[in-house]
Amino acid sequence: MCVNFVFDSSLDDEAKRLCHQYWSYVSPNDYIAHLKILCYDYNIRSDELFITLAKCQVYLGDIHCEYCSRPYQLDVPADIPHARQQKSWFCDGCISFSGGQLTVGR
Numbered sequence: 001m002c003v004n005f006v007f008d009s010s011l012d013d014e015a016k017r018l019c020h021q022y023w024s025y026v027s028p029n030d031y032i033a034h035l036k037i038l039c040y041d042y043n044i045r046s047d048e049l050f051i052t053l054a055k056c057q058v059y060l061g062d063i064h065c066e067y068c069s070r071p072y073q074l075d076v077p078a079d080i081p082h083a084r085q086q087k088s089w090f091c092d093g094c095i096s097f098s099g100g101q102l103t104v105g106r
Contacts, residue, residue: 002061004071011055018042018049019056025077059082065091067098 059071080105
């Protein structure tokens with residue numbers, strides 16, 4: 001699986017490691033436990049965790065919009081299996097630009 005990260009320039013190396021660890025989550029049923037472990041390991045509150053995560057954009061490097069080639073942006077780790085099940089994908093910008101004509105696979 002190819003996951004690409006784009007970090008806010010204000011994030012230090014520890015915050016980037018936190019983002020990488022957050023996105024390494026693969027279990028479908030222990031998400032809350034994963035968050036609690038991250039907060040414990042990094043000695044932060046849950047609100048600080050989500051503030052840090054908001055400064056990191058994550059994309060699947062192997063799924064792209066069929067029209068403009070934009071990579072698939074992820075919001076949460078649970079998006080990964082859903083994205084991989086699609087036979088084709090068009091980004092929201094291209095769907096909007098086409099007046100809704102590009103909807104295959106959505």
